[in-house]
């Protein structure tokens with residue numbers, strides 16, 4: 001167990017009560033403004049003390065009210081970039097970084113300052129004082145300073161939002177590398193599911209100081225209304241995929257999900273090996289008894305029907321393809337095909353019917369085609385709202 005927390009804290013009217021355990025991976029801490037994300041990170045980092053409970057990280061007790069243990073912040077094996085953090089304004093970036101490095105035990109040191117200076121492109125600002133830095137530069141310095149503690153876990157409080165767009169695109173692969181190469185789990189707090197999903201699909205949903213749900217997005221999203229709460233419109237299938245390679249000639253990215261190959265819209269920004277979440281609407285999946293040759297649809301995923309669920313004028317067909325896919329077809333089609341539970345079937349999915357979850361905010365317009373004097377908005381979400389200028 002990486003992290004085991006059960007604490008209570010009251011601040012004015014706000015009460016945080018957070019029983020939470022994390023296995024050996026990072027997670028995204030999602031919550032609306034005021035949900036308690038910064039508070040929870042502060043409790044782990046040691047900037048705040050709970051009234052009761054315990055916090056154990058990687059077998060080390062950081063806090064235990066029963067045993068009377070409170071480990072001071074400097075000694076906690078936690079790197080944290082918190083909104084409430086401050087730095088010595090008169091110190092230079094170099095002094096800040098080397099100061100943090102010299103306080104880390106030699107045998108625990110994971111990173112060298114030079115490595116992080118290169119990784120986070122800090123060389124041009126090394127001799128500036130913290131007071132002279134922009135907000136985004138300060139965030140990068142704080143991140144480097146936290147990593148120089150060689151932490152067992154990295155806590156980030158809405159860092160993408162604070163760091164600015166330019167470095168955001170650079171920071172993402174860095175954080176992914178830290179997780180993969182250095183086995184450094186990141187707990188990332190944000191109000192944006194989209195940002196969290198760029199890093200991880202493990203979610204902790206916090207509301208009003210309470211943990212509503214935790215687990216992989218697929219499981220969390222099963223709860224009625226949860227996706228809407230997370231700021232995502234209703235979608236029927238969410239799949240984790242691993243990107244394999246990009247076919248620039250063919251115009252698609254190839255990925256695996258539960259051992260099945262998927263052709264996805266081309267997104268070269270995903271490094272092969274990285275993970276993403278994709279969504280497919282149930283009524284964007286057609287079914288066929290056999291594999292079809294000579295068809296433009298790139299995804300023909302074979303699976304076995306495990307349930308036929310009648311809806312008002314349609315049938316939801318639950319297909320086990322390694323992962324579970326829900327397809328929605330008309331009752332007429334279901335009857336004509338004489339579908340039965342246990343039958344083998346192919347799920348036909350067009351590449352462009354698959355949407356990266358991180359891009360859902362970018363909807364409703366997926367693509368606008370100008371043909372003659374007419375504009376056509378090619379987006380399922382806009383089906384009821386087409387706009388054809390005169």
Ligand SMILES: Nc1ncnc2c1ncn2[C@@H]1O[C@H](COP(=O)(O)OP(=O)(O)OP(=O)(O)O)[C@@H](O)[C@H]1O
Nearest residue numbers: 011012014031032033034035036037038039040191
């Ligand atoms: N110093 C304080 N004293 C009393 N209450 C506080 C203090 N700081 C925060 N709170 C309250 O604690 C609650 C949780 O705040 P917190 O900053 O942890 O939320 P958050 O989820 O991080 O929000 P945001 O996304 O806006 O940063 C809020 O109701 C806030 O008003």
